[in-house]
Amino acid sequence: MELPVMPPVRPMLAKSASAIPSGMQYEAKWDGFRAVVFRDGDAIEIASRTTKPLTRYFPEVARALLTQLPGRCVVDGEIVVVRDGRLDFDALLERIHPAASRVARLAELxxxxxxxxxLLALGDESLMERPQSARREALTSALRDVSAPVHLTPATDDIEVARAWFEEFEGAGLDGVVAKPPGLPYRPGERVMTKVKHERTADCVLAGLRLHKSGPVVGSLLLGLHDSDGRLQHVGVCASFPMRRRKELMEELEPLRMADVHGHPWERWTDPDAQAGGRLPGGPSRWTGTKDLSWIPLRPERVCEVAYDHLQGDRFRHTTQFRRWRPDRDPADCTYAQLEETARYDLADVLGP
Incomplete structure (x- = not known):
């Protein structure tokens, strides 16, 4: 492989903002695996955001890219899995499997x-120093004839259209909107774009904690919500605290600490059957490997308000942000029913014909 832009390349990143900025090029924010594709004739390499190889895990994508991309190019994009007209990140995670036979089977399923x-390179030319607007024009031309499973993300310079996308596309499982300055060159690994994501709040039961890797201070708080049968399901974590606050939390939560898991709603967390029936903390999987997932059970008597972006299935898609304690809330009232339901939006309408 001999291209004007050679691997490894860390993709250009975005910093968070609370509102969509004006005067930008706007695109949908996809919820998948960031991927930079290098094609040189019959050779193709798909690299992750951290430059690790992804090609072997997505053979059907590699075949489609070899068929549809220009003969020599470097393209930045996202790998996604679609189910029932929505992005399905859990199904995407399952695609990373060590067994070749399972990889082949999942590519079909x-x-x-x-x-x-x-578009970072085309033919013998690097486009990385060209402005965003010129790269978008070149990308649109180079990929004008692609078809599923290869797609060109929609883009607009109309902020009102971007605001509509922000509200509507969430129903198809998208994350929000990305804003790119039209004159921006491609800057690998730098946070020079802007991303705007949804934020909502929920009252959750604090049911446990994990220790920080640095020592005996709080690493993350384990959150729960009651399902329609009254069972406390593990829905996510809070983990972003300054070190001083981590130490304070350890002392603050000590009175809730249980001697062992007996009598806790999640006492069966080591039981594989229990893991299959609900979201419990600490369950082993090939994703966590040898990572320490031990946790400290707390009496589920305290409620905290957290900010989250959206649900994936029955849990928060990303780490939540702690907002405040809610001593006025009864843990029994912390249910899924409080969560906002997003109106469905068919992904086919996002991608167009």
């Missing part, structure tokens, strides 16, 4: 797609 949104 849950085929992935590639969403292209930037």
């Amino acid at each position: 849950t085929p992935a797609s590639f969403i292209a949104f930037d």
